[in-house]
Amino acid sequence: MIEFGHLTHAGLRRQLNEDTYYGDAGLGLWLVADGMGGAACGEVASALAREVIVRQVRAGSSLPDAISRAGEQIIAQTRQRNDRLPMGTTVVCARVTGTHFELAWVGDSRAYLWHDGKLTQLSRDHSYVHELIAKGALTAEQARLHPHRNVVTQALGVTAPEHLNVATLSGPWRPGMQLLLCSDGLTEEVGETSIKAILGDADCSAQECVDILVASALDAGGGDNITAVLVRGL
Helix, strand or coil, X not given: CEEEEEEEECCCCCCCCCEEEEEECCCCEEEEEEECCCCCCHHHHHHHHHHHXXXXXXXXXXXXXXXXXXXXXXXXXXXXXXXXXXXXXXXXEEEEECCEEEEEEECCCEXXXXXXXXXXXXXXXXXXXXXXXXXXXCCHHHHHHCCCCCCECCCECCCCHHHCCCEEEEXXXXXXXXXXXXXXXXXXXXXXXXXXXXXXCCCCCHHHHHHHHHHHHHHCCCCCCEEEEEEEEC
C-alpha cells in the first residue's frame, strides 16, 4: 500500500513556475523536474521530460533509459524551435515495485529517505559545489552559502546524450519508509533537521507533510519554485 502527497508553488520571487511533477501509485512512478530558469523555456523542458519519462516507463523502459530518451527529445525540440539557448531541466524519479525501490536522477533535484526516525539524502547533486565537496575543497555548510551553488553540471536538454550521466540507486522498500522527491527550491530554504521533523510527525498524512514543507519554504523566503512529492509505505 502506498500513500503519497504532492504540491508545487511558484515561490515568492518568480512569476513563472518551471517545476513540474508526476505521481501514479498504479504505475509505481513519481518524479520531480525543475526547468532551468537561466535557459529558455524551462517550463517546456520540465513538462516534456515528465511526458516522455511517463510514456517510456509505461512502455516498459527502465528509469535510466526513459530519462535518457527525455534528454534526447528536449534537445530535438530545441533544434526544432530554433531556440538560441537550449532549454533544460533536472529530474529525479522513483519507482516502487513490491518490496523494492529504484531512483534515477540528473541534476540537483533531490531524493531523501526517511526511515525509523532518520533522514538520509539518497541522491547526490550533479552540481559544481558537490564536485568541490567531493574533492574536499568545500564543506556541506559552505556549499549552502556558495554563490555558485545553483550551477548544475548535468541537465536534460543541455548535456549532450553521450555525456549524460543518469545516476541510479536502489534498495528495499518497507512499510513506514518515506521517499521525498523535491526541487532545490525546497532544500535551499528548509534544512534537513526541519525536513526530518516534519516527516516524523505521525499525525500528519503524506499530503499534510508536503503542505507543511512547502509552507516552510515560503516562510523562509520562497526564493525559487518549490516542488515536493512524498511517497509513504503503509
